[in-house]
Amino acid sequence: MPQKKPRHVSANEVIRRRIHKWEDEDPSSLLTKQIEKATAPLQWLVALMLPDRLIQEALQTTLRAAEALTDRNDVLVAFSITKFEDVPVSKVDQCDALADKTHFWAVGAAAAFGAWDIGGPLGIAPSLASLFTLAFRTIKKIGLCYGYDTTSSTEELVALEIIVAASTLYHRDKVQALKNIQKLTAPRADDAPPVTAETVEAAIAKVARAVGLNLTRRRTFANIPAMGALVGSSTNAWLINDISWAARNIYATRRFQLKSDARQTAHQKKVAEAAVAGTVIHEGGDAADAA
Numbered sequence: 001m002p003q004k005k006p007r008h009v010s011a012n013e014v015i016r017r018r019i020h021k022w023e024d025e026d027p028s029s030l031l032t033k034q035i036e037k038a039t040a041p042l043q044w045l046v047a048l049m050l051p052d053r054l055i056q057e058a059l060q061t062t063l064r065a066a067e068a069l070t071d072r073n074d075v076l077v078a079f080s081i082t083k084f085e086d087v088p089v090s091k092v093d094q095c096d097a098l099a100d101k102t103h104f105w106a107v108g109a110a111a112a113f114g115a116w117d118i119g120g121p122l123g124i125a126p127s128l129a130s131l132f133t134l135a136f137r138t139i140k141k142i143g144l145c146y147g148y149d150t151t152s153s154t155e156e157l158v159a160l161e162i163i164v165a166a167s168t169l170y171h172r173d174k175v176q177a178l179k180n181i182q183k184l185t186a187p188r189a190d191d192a193p194p195v196t197a198e199t200v201e202a203a204i205a206k207v208a209r210a211v212g213l214n215l216t217r218r219r220t221f222a223n224i225p226a227m228g229a230l231v232g233s234s235t236n237a238w239l240i241n242d243i244s245w246a247a248r249n250i251y252a253t254r255r256f257q258l259k260s261d262a263r264q265t266a267h268q269k270k271v272a273e274a275a276v277a278g279t280v281i282h283e284g285g286d287a288a289d290a291a
Contacts, residue, residue, distance in 0.1 A: 011093035016256065019249045023178065026171040050128070055208040058128045060201060063156060065129075066136030075144045087147030089262050092255045096248065099145040103244040106138040110240035131215075131236060135163055138240060139247045146251035153195040157184050157203055158250070164207050166246035167214040167239060178250070185254055215239070 078098055079087050087095065110131075139159040143150040150159065158181055165177035184195075 011096075012256075015092060015096055015252050019253055022245060022249045027169050027174060028171060050212040052205070052208050052212075055128070055212045056201075056205050058132055059160070059204045059208060059211070062129055062132035063136050063159070063200075063204075065133050066140055067151060069133065069137050070140045070144070070150075072144055075141075084144060084147050084149045089255075089259050092146075092252060092259065095146040095255060096252055099142045099248050099251070102138065102141045102145060103241075103248065106134065106141075106244055107237050107241045109134060110236035127236075131239070134236075134240060135243050138244055139163070142244065142247040143251055146255050148251060148254070153197055153200050154184055156200050157195065160200070160203055160207060162246050162250055163211060163243060165250070166243040167211060169214060173210070181250060 075084070075098065076082060079091075079094075081087060136159055139162050140150040143155060143159070148155060150156070161177045161181045161184070165174045165181075168174050168177070
């Protein structure tokens, strides 16, 4: 009996499977209750060393700095376009391949900031600016690779939620961040208030404490022998790797949705044109004479 040929899996299907796997992953699955209990006292340490205002100012300042440091032209050249809206909707796999280069570079750059790893939790404050700048720069550059001009206030809110989703150690916070991104990127009602720089500042103030605590917890986990093999030699690289994957999966998801919307719009246009011509377009796209 002839064997069945294995079904070919497209590059886009591989990306979709990766996204679904990442969405289902529980960041806390590698942690024991004992570890969570042991690191609970860090909350007062974070409050002492990283007051909310310091984290807020660091996030706001580095968000601006990251935009200035994000080179954009190489992405335009890679797609032979002049503006990011012209990135081909159908080329999600090409976007992902380009983002992979940014991902690789960012993790290497993060590993170079290894001085943060020496001082444990006490080393977080001095390296906060460089870490946030690299994180925002990585997200913005990956967003560009998928065709999103990340200079708008809405896209900056998305970048902030990506950091929350990638840095948290609790699945509930990751799920909430993904829901927030869906709301941010959904079509806005005509009477909806505009997203401004003030909106971004308010969002930063809201998540600053959680981000500071997450970073401190990660630093402490890196010093636990059982976790050392998982995080490698650099907490920076661990965090930036997680942020890169989160950004790639979230922007790819949006790209797939854009592709689906474009297909639906094209079908609706075909239906409308067929109605004028007196034909009927079936669900599969075939045309037939109207009765």
